[in-house]
């Protein structure tokens with residue numbers, strides 16, 4: 126049975142919805158996720174819920190690993206989004222039956238999975254959370270490191286390793302060799318003697334010239350297809366803008382409230398009212414949101 130492999134959703138719900146719909150339209154029922162469900166994007170809870178419902182195998186990414194934990198290896202921007210992602214997920218955990226079901230669940234996902242002669246990991250087989258395998262000679266690493274990575278896959282008796290993390294689709298046929306795009310257009314069938322490393326790209330935050338949502342399919346005959354898909358970026362922008370507004374409003378009001386204890390309870394109610402009004406169909410807010418251009422995150426991770 127064919128398997129769809131998705132990765133690096135990063136809280137982008139419109140992209141995830143489109144990819145899952147595309148997978149359904151192809152009549153593929155098995156979906157594996159290589160991690161980074163959260164981080165950066167505005168809808169971490171919804172994306173965790175959807176991935177849990179849709180995926181048979183779910184691997185931990187570095188953003189899943191660090192949410193709710195220290196983030197010293199992240200850039201400033203990634204740290205900031207990790208903090209508010211944790212805040213949103215803690216809120217979700219306060220709901221009925223939600224205790225521990227988001228942050229601890231993400232933090233304890235498995236690091237690797239192996240089945241049917243395939244290896245699944247977020248980063249690389251030698252460094253599951255942090256190593257980037259880039260679409261350049263020797264995967265952007267030294268020749269000896271690239272060889273070690275291929276050897277690690279072969280030692281596990283696997284013919285194909287699927288990875289994410291870099292947010293750039295690529296097929297590596299040998300330690301120093303990237304398969305040119307035209308060679309795998311429409312699907313690449315590995316040769317008998319080959320070991321492949323396939324970077325499936327990113328659903329929610331591609332770091333390529335082409336910003337479409339990306340994922341991969343492994344067909345029954347072993348053919349590997351790299352897929353790119355348009356999705357509703359306007360929906361993503363609206364969700365981002367709402368999240369940014371909520372952050373600013375909450376930030377200002379929390380400072381104010383902290384200085385005015387013990388009237389906190391009533392002030393929290395007022396704060397909620399202000400936030401609700403801003404989030405509602407306020408014509409000024411809506412027109413500002415409509416003017417936003419797609420944000421292009423170039424941060425690592």
Ligand SMILES: [Fe+2]
Pocket residue numbers: 133135161186188290291292426
């Ligand atoms: Fe990522």
